[in-house]
Amino acid sequence: MLETTTPPALCPECDAEIRFARPPLNGEIAHCSACSAELEVTCTQPIRLELAPEVEEDWGE
């Protein structure tokens, strides 16, 4: 993501820095450009990322 004043977080998969264009919200989805992992923000202060869960049976449109 873009350069901002929001402190970067680390990708839990490859330790690459993930930057946010604005302060993220809980549940926000992010992508690691280094390892392509799909990540989810699980804490905003400080920002913590976890691997996003696999699609569940009741997910959709």
Next chain:
Amino acid sequence: MRLAMTYTRLRTEERLLLDAFEGQGIDVDPIDLRSAVFDPADAGDWRRYDAVLDRSVSLTATLTAVRVLEGLGVRCINPLSAVEACSDKLATTIALLRAGVPTPAVRVATGVESGLVAIEAIGYPAVLKPTVGSWGRLVARVNDRDAAEALLEHRATLGSAQQGVFYVQEHIDKPDRDIRVFVVGGEPVAAIVRHSAHWVTNTARGATAEGLELTDALRSIARRSAKAVGADLVAVDLLECPRRGLLVNELNHSMEFRNSITTTGVDIPGLIARYAASIADTLRAREAASA
């Protein structure tokens, strides 16, 4: 006027919506449903919202939240009845048939043997779908009796109880594409056509999308579909049948639109934000007038 937007994952669509609200100067509180605790007897903090736009990716979370909130008198976008009618393919079929909206023929059964009868009543190839599911998951084209017997047995043995409902749809020999019309506030606002060499023309399954001009026929069937389920916001998936013309395949109450803004040139999140705000404004004004 105050709005909330509920979600369980803040995907691109939800971020675009928050940006749209902010761009229009509309106050909205994003609320992660996973952290919410509801009291069905007391609206509590929810009382301050004139309307709630639900954007949960989890149908279970949506149904739970909207059911409680509507019970507490909170206006939800979409209403519970629309979510229920769109999220279950059998309920969608019934709503469309009642409204006289053209849709593929369907048979439903809850046993393996009756499932086979249902498939053979539709004829081969038939399409077997779970009644609840999205993104083309577990949708199967059944080409012959051998495949039918295997699929039914596998679903009955390996699937959840819900997979034991065999929803069998007529296979439409469409061109290598289907059409999606986006409806906001009951009015069609944009359309895309989705191309795929695979018979499942779903972008979640690799189909590519491009903008499509909204014709009178598309507007009419999309409008009637939205009305049939009472939806504020809905994406209407259409098949072009060589014999019967446009048929409504499915309705989506929590539409994805990230790839349809550039392709259609329509600011779909902006329209949704404006619509949600107009609903909240109207309700706030009505409440003020009755006070």
